[in-house]
Amino acid sequence: MxxxxxxxxxxxxxxxxxxxxxxxxxxxxxxxxxxxxxxxxxxxxxAPQEPRVELDEETEDYLLEKLLAKLVERRIMDRIEKEDGDESGE
Structure with missing residues (x-):
């Protein structure tokens, strides 16, 4: 068989x-x-898994800049909140 x-x-x-x-x-x-x-x-x-969306270099750079700006903004906001919390706890 x-x-x-x-x-x-x-x-x-x-x-x-x-x-x-x-x-x-x-x-x-x-x-x-x-x-x-x-x-x-x-x-x-x-087949090798490729990205679902291909971006031209200009678009990729733009999106990376936006992402980096958002990450920096969040880090700054986190620091401000932490400092506000430290001051209110004194």
Whole structure:
């Protein structure tokens, strides 16, 4: 008995449109629907994970400046609150 026959089936629900697209892709690649799904899943998991959004350098610099300004602002506010707390405790 081959390893393919030993694995229990896994029912997978998906939209009909997606299933039709996968069937077409399977036919084009000469694979069964199952083999197409497995190949695509393996390919997506083997691919290096890249950032979801690519930013140009100018936008990235702008966002980093905004983030840094916000962090500095929070640190200053924390110090002010701490100093106010120290003064009221004297």
């Amino acid at each position: 081959s390893s393919k026959q030993q694995k229990p089936p896994y029912p997978l629900r998906m939209p009909d449109e997606l299933k039709d697209q996968l069937k077409s892709a399977a036919q084009e690649s000469g694979r069964s629907l199952n083999a197409e799904i497995v190949a695509r899943l393996q390919e997506s998991l083997a």
